[in-house]
Amino acid sequence: MESLTALFSQHLTSSGLPDPVQQVVESHWQQFIERHPTFDLTLDPRLINELTHCWAGSDFAAQQCIRYPEWLETLCTNRKQLPELAKNHAERLGSAIALTTTDDELNKALRLYRNQEMLRIIWLDLNRQVSMSDTTKDMSNLADACINRTLDWLYHDACKTMGTPFGTNIPDEEPVAQKMVVLGMGKLGAYDLNLSSDIDLMFTFPCQGETRGAKKVITNQEFFIRLGQRLIKALDSQNADGFVFRVDMRLRPYGASGALALSFAAMEQYYQDQGRDWERYAMLKARVVAGDKTTGQQLLDTLRPFVYRRYIDFGSISALREMKQLIQREVKRKGMESNIKLGPGGIREIEFIIQSFQIIHGGRDRSLQERNLLNVLNTLKEKQWFSPEEAAELESAYIYLRNLEHAIQAIDDRQTQDLPKGVETQARIACSMEHNDWSELLTTLDQHRKFVTTHFDAVIADPEAKEKNDTNSNQWQSLWLSRLTEEEEQQLMTQEGFKNVKTSWRRLISLRDGKAITRVRKQSHDRLDQFIPLLLTVAAASTEPDTFLLRILPLVEAVLRRTAYLVLLIENPGALEHLGRLCIASPWIAEQIARFPALLDEFLNLGDLYNPPKKAELADELRQQLAHIPEDDLENQMEALRHFKMAHILRVTAAQVSGKLPLMKESDYITWIAEVILDAVLAIAWRNLTEKHGMPQDALGNLCDPGFIIVGYGKLGGIELGPGSDLDLVFVHNGGTNKETNGVRSIDSTTFYTRLGQRIIHILTTQTPSGILYDTDMRLRPSGSKGLLVNSLPYFEKYQKEEAWTWEHQALVRARVIAGDQQLAQQFISLRSDILGQERDDIKLKADVIDMRQKMREHLGSKTNQQHLFHLKQDPGGIVDIEFLMQFFVLKYSHRYTSLLKWTDNVRISEELEAVHLLPHKEARQLREAYKTFRLGIHQKSLQNEKPVVEKLELEEVSLKVKTIWSQWLME
Known part of the structure; x- marks a missing residue:
């Protein structure tokens, strides 16, 4: 032991650590050897260095080693396997509590397991042997295991005394045993738990009912409330061994005054009727962490529309801004500016930046429906909402702040994000963060926080704050709020550059004084009062104020009941200016946006608006959008296809109108849009039918995959589509006559391909909230409208060679395979050449x-x-x-x-x-x-x-x- 102490002291002296830090480590070592004078373990210099860093950064870790030297021995002897232990918490904790029979025994086993694992996690984190994300994932897995194993133990114990809860939501169906569902919120839900975080939980259960198997019958809700109370006590209560996790239940419906456990139906009703904006943000990260995970996921799927709205939800950013303002006032009131989570440029601001994009766009872009912040940030970078440089700086700031948070919390296993004031603690944290001193740490911290604040202001700050003293805006507000006489209103419009004043004034006043506006909610009215003065200000500054106003007002009328769309333009005055320019140039664009306000989303990224992607990029974007929609959700697939088309047609048209895209290139892009959509539509229709009927066979009995092609004629075939073009299509297959599909519900191949063609037409032409995808014309197929919808290649050849008119051969000149089977496509190309290449009179x-x-x-x-x-x-x-x-x-x-x-x-x-x-x-x-x-x-x-x-x-x-x-x- 003396040689070990000498080796340790020698290393500490030469470590280069600041004197206050060396003194802390020396004190821990003295306590250790006094408690365990016979402790003996071979420590090489690397292990001593790791031990020094761990104890320098964490009194908690040092105390665990002092209390349980065998834990230190385990760390040292298994150091290479330490990161891998993060993957099997459930199994190891299950073994640790397997023989417990009382609540006290359970509580002790849980706390000992938790403390040993905290020692391991802190050791790895402070020695930078794992990444910040690895640490938070390890902590989250630990919490999951503790909640899950404890809940299982308590549920079986509760059933012995209170009976087993039974229930069903299906009339006339026999009730089944019910289990509780535990939702993890916040950082736990995102697998992002910090070193000393509490855990935000919600308790819910599938349906109401009663217990069976006990003398006294109680309701399911009463059972699960009691079970939840025991779960909280098992995890949260403090005893000689500490606690497992602090539990916070305040995010549940109705907060602290609400029932501790609610049924799924009650949860759905609450969020439908009373869910508030901040609760949407809370639900972004909700995850089933324990209990009946299958039914729990069904609940989250049901609640998804509450969190992610199907339309652009830019209005929600105002709620984010209000939440941040409340936090800022609280921070200032309590003097918490040094708090790296809630203070300026802190962790919460980065979370708000990322969450704003999720809330606004996540309803339509499912790739943003992700819980982990860094994963969402990477997605936003890929979608070019952030430049690579901006994303890198945000990621770097987040990782630095989270590592600093861990360093602060590791000291004493306390949930705090405040920068310490004591010189000794400052030196220890600077050491943990690999800085030479506290001053260097503050310099780096300030750089990160300044960048975060700058970006936060760009995304969340109120753009109207800069316009409060705008005289023109105040004048227009007086007009809109009827504070002027008719003569003064028209005089103002004349003064500000309107030419056709009477027409423009009447149109504006018909909106202001019309019946439609009296029926909107107060929130919508408030948004209009904010938007119209801005609209008039921007219109007056344009080249054609009257045209600008007259073409934007139909959009305003179209969104009176969904004024969140107007908030997008309030938040982005530059987008309103560009929208006006395009509407001045093209009433067609104005009409499209009034019909489909979701297209306003395209004006948030003006670089993309005027730079349409290439075909491969289009195909990849559409593939990613559809990949986030369940394969059996045809309704949402059709909506995604329609929005994809409308958005890209707008981008192409905007680029052409602005003179940034030649006409021929425009046709190329619009044709590519149709091509990638038809390819996706064929894939959707094919998957849908093959799941029902299996795959068709060709004449030789080989399975077709798909043995079907979509041939484009006219403008589609000639690569000349315009913004409103329909599609001339012909369907050809190579299924075998009298051959059947290989599924359980088999049908003959001809019927299969007919249904495939019908399904494609259905997807293209069905009227959805976003309109139809394309008008289609199938009259160029063999025998025209009287012929079969889908024809085999042999029949197509026979018809073209024996029955087709000259004009049908003329049409074939423009025929081109757009999507489908590559082998069949080559056969069609060869056949087309053969038919067109005939010598004619x-x-x-x-x-x-x-x-x-x-x-x-x-x-x-x-x-x-x-x-x-x-x-x-x-x-x-x-x-x-x-x-x-x-x-x-x-x-x-x-x-x-x-x-x-x-x-x-x-x-x-x-x-x-x-x-x-x-x-x-x-x-x-x-x-x-x-x-x-x-x-x-x-x-x-x-x-x-x-x-x-x-x-x-x-x-x-x-x-x-x-x-x-x-x-x-x-x-x-």
Whole structure:
């Protein structure tokens, strides 16, 4: 023992630790050797160093070693296995309490296990042998095991004296035994428990009923309340061995005045009728930690809509702000500015930053429905809500603050986050945090806290605070609150730049004085009183105040009962400015946002708004969004698909309107959106049907996976979709005739594929709260609307070769496989080339093309009484003439020039015609330029909600070139 003491003293002297810290460790060692003079253990310098750091940072750890030297021996001899022990708390604690028969024996076993494990966890943490997240996960697993094992022990004991609770929520069904469900809230729920944290719990049970098996019958609620009281006492009460965990039950419904245990039905009713904003934040991290975990998860699933709203919930940020203000006032009142959790730039501010994104966007983006803060932060970084630098700084600050929290708490196993005032304790904590001294620690701490505060202010701070002295805003508020006369109101609008004052004023006043506004809740009215003056201020500063106002007011009217959408714009005035610019440029955009206010979410990240992703990024984003929705939840899958489409169409259109995206690129993006959606829709429909019926078989009896393709025709096939385009689709399969699926509820393959096609159409065209996904046109399939919805490839080939009209071969020029079986897709491509590559009779081909073109002009062109107008698409010299020319060339020449079969879009077909010298460069270029001009015109008209018609003189020269080339080739 003397040699061990000498070795320890020698190491301590050369350790470089500050004198106050050395004195603390020396004092602990003296107590240890006085209590255990015969203790002998081989300690190498590394172990001595670890022991020194542990005792320097924790009196609690030192006292446990002094009381139980065998625990220290276990630490030293098993040091390499210490981190792994975090994984099997339940098994080890189960063994520790297996032979206990009384409450006292249980309490002692629990506390001894807890204290030994706390020693191990503190040892690992202070020696930085594990990460901060490992420490909090270890602590959470320890708490889970203590709650679970204790609850099991107490439940079986309670059933012996009070009987077993029985109940059922299903009428006429025999009651079954009930078990309690323990919900872990806060840091416990997030597997993020700190070294000396209390545990926030809720007790609940599946349903009401009565006990059986005892002399006295009591209600289930009374049983579970008594059980809960015993559980709290077993964990929380202090005795000679300390406590297990401090238990806090104040987060339960009705708080301290509420029943200790409630049924699931009572929980659901409470959160539906009385749940408050702060309780939503509390429920973000709720997790079933003990008891009946299966039914407990069902309860959490039921409560999910309370926590995560289906729409953008930006209004909830005001509740966060109010909560933070309350905390700040309390911190100031109690002089807690040095509290690293509640004080400025502390842990709570980081939590609020992350939780605000979860509450606002989590209802629609399930990847944010995650309990662990650092995991959510990483998701936010991936979704570019934070830059990599911002996310790294927030993560670094959080880890530093949590490590500092642990260092403070490890000293005496006390739940505190206050920076210490004593010089000795400061030196010890600086040592635990690997700083040279307290001054260095404070410098690093201040850097982290300043960054957190800056970011917190950017996310949570009230933007209106800066505008309180805005004279214009006050004037507009006077108008909105009817403090001015009509003459003064109109004079103000004139003064601030409105031109069509009477129209704009009447429109605004019709909202202000209308009946609809009298029926909204006070909260909504308050938000309107805040938003309208801001709207008028921003509109007056725009290039076209009247247009701005008149196109935004329909949005305001659309969200009168969901004014949380307006809070998004109040919180982000820059987003309102951008929204106004786009609405000025396009009434189509204004109408889309008024119809689907959830699109306002896109204005929170203006960088993304004007930078549409590539196809692979689109596919990955949609895959991630759908991955968070249960596979059997078709309703939410369809809503996710619709929002995905609307959001990305808005982004593409916004980029095009703002001049940041060329027209042809716009069509590419909108076509890619349709392609990734169709791919996802096919996967959903396929999974749904195969779960019911199994997989179909081909003619040889091989299973098809999927043996089905979606073929795009028209604009989809030609990569020319616009914002409001429908989809021309044809479905083809390779299922075998008279072959059945391999499931229990088998059906023949033809029926299977018909149902698959029907399911796809259902997903695309069903009207949901977010509208339909796409209008679809299936008339280009064999035999048109009279034909089968889905055709086999052999039948498709037979029809195209034996029955199809020339115009159907023209349509096939633009046909392209969009989604489905790759092998079948290659067979279709080969078949398309074979059909289009047939040599044709020139005279008949020309006559058929001209005949079909004439029919289209008669039905779809400009009317005879509008000779001064030019229909960009249908009139002679318009876009359809160019399309027919390209189709004519492919049908006429592809048997000689197979390269013409490579493309489905008009521009690249014209380029290929030029490359093989069928069209001179000048004519090919003229057709391409005319095509782009017409398409741009059609697009601009659609964004203005106008028909694709212009004054004939505007494009007479361009259309004349097209007509000349048409005549040259088709009128000879």
